[in-house]
Amino acid sequence: MEKAARMLCLLSVTVSSTVVADERHFTFTYESAVLPRLENEIELWITPRAGRRDYFLGFDYRLEFERGIADRLVTALYFNFSHQTAGAAHNTSTDWSFSNEWKYKVLDPVGDPVGLALYGEITGGPHQLDLETKLILDKYFAGFIAALNLVTEYGWEFRDGKTTRDLRLEADSGVVYSLGAGFFLGLEGRNETIISSDGGFESSAFFAGPVFSYAASAWWGTATLLPQLGAIQSTDLAAASNSHLDLVQHERFVARLLVGIHL
Numbered sequence: 609m610e611k612a613a614r615m616l617c618l619l620s621v622t623v624s625s626t627v628v629a630d631e632r633h634f635t636f637t638y639e640s641a642v643l644p645r646l647e648n649e650i651e652l653w654i655t656p657r658a659g660r661r662d663y664f665l666g667f668d669y670r671l672e673f674e675r676g677i678a679d680r681l682v683t684a685l686y687f688n689f690s691h692q693t694a695g696a697a698h699n700t701s702t703d704w705s706f707s708n709e710w711k712y713k714v715l716d717p718v719g720d721p722v723g724l725a726l727y728g729e730i731t732g733g734p735h736q737l738d739l740e741t742k743l744i745l746d747k748y749f750a751g752f753i754a755a756l757n758l759v760t761e762y763g764w765e766f767r768d769g770k771t772t773r774d775l776r777l778e779a780d781s782g783v784v785y786s787l788g789a790g791f792f793l794g795l796e797g798r799n800e801t802i803i804s805s806d807g808g809f810e811s812s813a814f815f816a817g818p819v820f821s822y823a824a825s826a827w828w829g830t831a832t833l834l835p836q837l838g839a840i841q842s843t844d845l846a847a848a849s850n851s852h853l854d855l856v857q858h859e860r861f862v863a864r865l866l867v868g869i870h871l
Contacts (some may be wrong), residue, residue, distance in 0.1 A: 630674075630682070631828035633821045634796050635864035637755045638779040639746045640723035642713045643676035650674075651684075655746045657692075659860025660735040660850060666692030670707075680713040690733065705733025711863060712724040717746045717753075730811050737764045743787040753792070774810075779784075782819060792821045802857055811854040813839040 630641040643649060653670035667690065674684035686707035693700045709729040711814070717723030718847045727742035746755035759778035763865045766769055778801070784794030797816035804810050822831035839854035849855045 614801050620696040627825045631821070631823045632830050632866055633753050633792050633794075634755060634782040634819055635783045635830050635832040635866050636834070637757050637782045637796055638725070638727060638744050639712075639753070639755050640715070640717055640744050642680060642714050642724035642725070643674060644684045645676045645679050647676045648674065650757060651822045651862065651871060653868045655862065655864045657859040657862050658673050658854065658856075660694070661855040662695050662698040663698060664694045664859060665690065666690065669858075674709075676778075682709075682711050684709040686731075687735070703735055705731050705736060706718055707731040711744075717748045722747050723823060734813075735766050738762065751786045752783055753794075754781075755783045769810065773805045773834075777803070784819060784821065790823045790824075796834065798834060799855075800858070809842055811839055811841045811857050813846050825870075827867065827869045829868070831864070833861070834839045835861050 628689065630639070630643050633639065651672040651674065652671070653668070653672070655668040655670075657666040657668070669689045670686050672684050672686045674682055676682050684707075686709070688705045688707060689702070690704070691700070691702045707729055710729070711725055711727045713723075713725045715722060715724040721742075723746040725742075725744040727740075727744055729738075729740040729742075731738040731740070736828070741760050743758040744755070745757075746750060746753065757778070757780040759776075759780065761776040761778070762773070763776065764773045779799045780797070782794060782796035784792040786792055795816065796819040797810060799814050801812040802810040815834040816831060816837055817834040818829065819832040821827065836853050836858055838852050839849075839858065842853050845856050846852060853860060
């Protein structure tokens with residue numbers, strides 16, 4: 609029994625030793641790791657989204673600069689840009705915004721029973737204002753990394769002289785296994801629930817798919833493909849989608865690629 613416990617501990621340390629700084633092993637699910645104090649990192653994000661009731665193809669881009677403020681505290685600034693083509697006429701639109709993120713690590717996923725971090729982000733642009741919070745839980749064990757995020761996001765959209773708002777509740781989770789030499793392979797899932805401005809339930813969509821990541825000493829990369837598996841919808845949305853999927857508020861397929869470079 610003691611020998612087995614030592615082996616499990618060794619495997620956990622082996623996994624943690626492959627974590628160079630705060631590289632991401634998932635694309636939607638965050639982990640508790642933070643950059644060391646005064647260290648910097650640049651991240652590039654690309655998120656393709658495709659397939660709604662009518663024609664839809666969108667791309668979201670983010671450029672992030674992250675800095676370690678203290679041993680357990682990091683902050684980051686993002687520039688966000690999106691481009692999408694939608695509808696039978698293939699109408700195109702673009703948008704941009706800036707974000708500021710703060711993350712504080714409370715517990716460590718190796719040294720403590722579970723890793724824990726608190727996260728807050730504000731996003732603002734010509735047409736939007738979003739406030740987002742995350743409770744981040746993760747754990748390294750026997751060659752695996754598992755993580756769970758509980759997310760709340762309040763959003764306001766300003767278009768054509770009108771303001772609309774909604775509340776999004778999200779649960780992101782994933783598990784990956786170390787293949788050695790910096791490679792990880794696993795599964796990631798998301799559930800996003802949208803509540804409209806009048807407090808009414810709109811939809812709750814479920815996504816899941818494979819995730820792959822690689823970390824080297826100077827950079828890391830992570831990619832995932834998440835098809836929508838099903839949705840619970842309000843009566844109006846279900847009639848509009850005419851499907852077990854929510855193809856009004858969400859896409860049929862979402863993918864994401866992240867690349868981080870240590871400075």
